[in-house]
Amino acid sequence: MxxxxxxxxxxxxxxxxxxxxxxxxxxxxxxxxxxxxxxxxxxxxxxxxxIEFAIINDPNAVVVTGTGPYNYTFYVKNIGKIAFPFSPDSVQVFIDGDLVPSSNLTFTDTAGNPITSLQPFQVGVITVTLGTALDTTVPHRIQIVLENGKRRVLVFRIKS
The missing domain is CATH 1.20.5 (Single alpha-helices involved in coiled-coils or other helix-helix interfaces)
Structure with missing residues (x-):
């Protein structure tokens, strides 16, 4: 044991x-x-x-051109460290909660040349073409969404 x-x-x-x-x-x-x-x-x-960007419009004076269709101009600045795609295929635009069709969006640089990406510190222009005019007496809201989901919102008024 x-x-x-x-x-x-x-x-x-x-x-x-x-x-x-x-x-x-x-x-x-x-x-x-x-x-x-x-x-x-x-x-x-x-x-x-x-990847970072800002909508740099004057919110009290968004410019509209045309008498139908109406073209609204928005300025986007890349304030990040790398370039990101900047085209109707990679950026979605909502105005007052409604998705603007990609066929109604034009992406250019400030000189009016078409571009497909926005380099760091570069300013790009999004021209939104709408069939009906936005009301000049009330504020509107634009939301720009990049392909990675990053979004920015601007509450604006139309310059009359």
Missing amino acids: AAGGPASELIMFIVAVIIAGSVAGALAYVTNDLANSMKVRGAMVAEDLK
Whole structure:
């Protein structure tokens, strides 16, 4: 019976070491997985922070040209660190909550030349063509949404 005691203690010790090793392995795996997820998410957030833009119109004097169709001009400035797509296929425009069809949008630089991307610190022009005039007596709202989901809103009035 004296020999049974150390043998059972040895078996219990071996089982305890195996269980401790299994728990340590599982914790190491979970910790590594969490660290990798944080690294990937951090890279995504860093990339997202590099893309930034602003609508730089005077909100009290948005210019309209034409007598039907009506062309409204909005200025967008890339205030981020990298270029982003700037075309009817990659940018959505909403006026007063209604999506403006891409066929009614024109994207140019300030000289009037067509462009497909907006470089850092560059100002682009979005011309919105509408069949009916916007009311000059009430404020309106434009929302510009980039392909990555970043959006900006401007509440504006039409210059009469």
